[in-house]
Amino acid sequence: MTYSNLTVDIADRIATITVNRPDKLNALNDATIAELGVAIDAAIANDSVGAVILTGAGRAFVAGADISELASQSPLEAQARARAGQTVFRKFETSPKPTIAAVNGFSLGGGCELAMACHLRIASDKAKFGQPEAKLGIVPGFGGSQRLPRLIGRGAALKLLLTGDMIDATEAHRLGLADDVVPADQLMDRVRALATTMLANGPLALAGCIDAVNRGLDTSLEEGCRIESDLFGLLSATADMREGMQAFLDKRPATFTGR
Ligand code: COA
Numbered sequence: 001m002t003y004s005n006l007t008v009d010i011a012d013r014i015a016t017i018t019v020n021r022p023d024k025l026n027a028l029n030d031a032t033i034a035e036l037g038v039a040i041d042a043a044i045a046n047d048s049v050g051a052v053i054l055t056g057a058g059r060a061f062v063a064g065a066d067i068s069e070l071a072s073q074s075p076l077e078a079q080a081r082a083r084a085g086q087t088v089f090r091k092f093e094t095s096p097k098p099t100i101a102a103v104n105g106f107s108l109g110g111g112c113e114l115a116m117a118c119h120l121r122i123a124s125d126k127a128k129f130g131q132p133e134a135k136l137g138i139v140p141g142f143g144g145s146q147r148l149p150r151l152i153g154r155g156a157a158l159k160l161l162l163t164g165d166m167i168d169a170t171e172a173h174r175l176g177l178a179d180d181v182v183p184a185d186q187l188m189d190r191v192r193a194l195a196t197t198m199l200a201n202g203p204l205a206l207a208g209c210i211d212a213v214n215r216g217l218d219t220s221l222e223e224g225c226r227i228e229s230d231l232f233g234l235l236s237a238t239a240d241m242r243e244g245m246q247a248f249l250d251k252r253p254a255t256f257t258g259r
Contacts, residue, residue, distance in 0.1 A: 001042060005032040007057070008039050013050040014195050015043040016188075022058030028110045029066035030081065036114075037088040044095055050203055051195040052095065054118055055102040055188070061127065062111030065141065082141035085110065089117035089142050094214060096207035098198050102191040103127040103178065108166065113142040116151060116177075119210060122194065123169040123178035124187040130166035150217065152176050202240040203258040 001008075007018045017039045019026040026032075043049045056062055065085070073081060092099045092114070101107075101115040103123040108130045115121045115129075123129075131148065133140050140148075140161070149157035152175045160167070172178040182190045198206060208231040216224030235241050239259045247254035 001038060003035045003039065005029070006035050006039055008042075010046070010049060012192070012196065013048060013199050014053060014192060015039075015046070015049045015051075016053045016055065017043070018055050018057050019062055020057040022056075022060070024066065025060035025063035025106055026056040026058070026111070027063050027066040027068075028085070028114070029069050030084070032066075033085050033088050037091060040088070040091045040095060040099075044091075044097060049097065050199045050206075051098045051100065052092075053100050053102050053188075053191050053195060054092070054114070055104055055191075056111075058105070059126075060106040060111070061101070061103045062108075062114055063106045064109030064111055064132070067136065070136075070138070078141070085113075085142040089114055092117045093119075094210075095119075096210060097203070098195065098206060098210070100191055100195060102187055103129075103169075104184070104187055109133055109140065109144070110142050112177075113140060113144040113147065116147040117143065120179045120194070121172075121177065122180045122182060122187065122191050123172055124184040125169050125181055126184045127169040127172070127178070127181075128166045129160075129169075129172045129177055130164065131161050132164040132166070134162060135164040148177075200253075202238075202244055202254070202256040204235060204238055204240050204256075205244075208235055 005021050007020050009016045043052045099118040101118040101121045103115055103121055106128050107115050109132055112129050112131055131140055131144050156175050169178055169181040173181045212228045212231050215227050240256045244254045
């Protein structure tokens with residue numbers, strides 16, 4: 001697949017998807033969002049990929065939805081655009097393979113929303129986060145009003161949403177919006193090392209953890225625990241469980257096959 005607005009690189013079982021419109025600070029136009037959907041679907045379907053890193057080319061991660069497209073939208077076009085983006089972002093969130101946002105720079109509006117849809121966000125010390133939609137007279141459209149309070153709490157989320165202020169990586173980390181902050185020149189190495197640590201674990205276990213967290217957060221504690229015990233039971237039917245436990249008993253590294 002050839003992309004116009006992304007690059008995709010696969011190495012060491014890690015697919016690195018880079019949003020590549022640096023002259024527009026990687027603003028998400030409709031075409032880029034559609035390509036992100038194709039790229040994450042392809043990574044999920046590719047047996048040689050075990051984890052996904054999402055980043056941006058140049059000085060931005062993603063500086064938001066492309067305002068030049070939003071400016072002329074009708075209400076129904078806006079609703080359809082929001083739903084299309086939400087559908088694509090949800091693919092990153094429900095991916096059975098870990099998705100990690102390597103936040104290299106501006107992560108604003110749709111960029112912050114895209115990072116939040118990933119399982120983890122590792123920020124460069126040059127990254128900036130924010131939901132500036134209110135400054136444009138709109139609300140977030142790609143899940144920001146929902147994921148931000150779930151991630152950092154109601155008050156902190158409303159502060160960012162209602163002020164539209166940008167915060168730096170240290171503050172994002174303090175709030176729990178960024179999971180770690182690393183020096184800019186080490187960002188990709190650190191994120192690849194994190195992905196590699198995950199890839200040493202059983203892929204079915206990774207998928208199970210993601211599924212348990214995703215579904216559990218959308219339901220009651222009791223129901224979430226039932227989801228967990230069902231997955232715990234299911235994983236016990238796998239060769240990977242037998243291998244993981246036998247490897248521990250044999251005092252050797254496990255070799256997982258995803259079966
Ligand atoms: N949509 C469309 N184009 C965007 C964009 C966006 N969200 N963000 C940046 N760009 C474009 C700029 O229009 C500019 O294009 P040009 O060179 O053709 O004029 C280019 O990217 C560089 O941006 P610029 O504003 O010149 O860089 P800066 O360093 O002065 O400011 C930002 C950086 C991120 C503070 C500023 O670009 C900005 O506020 N962007 C919008 C953020 C936003 O509101 N996002 C939410 C959208 S819903």
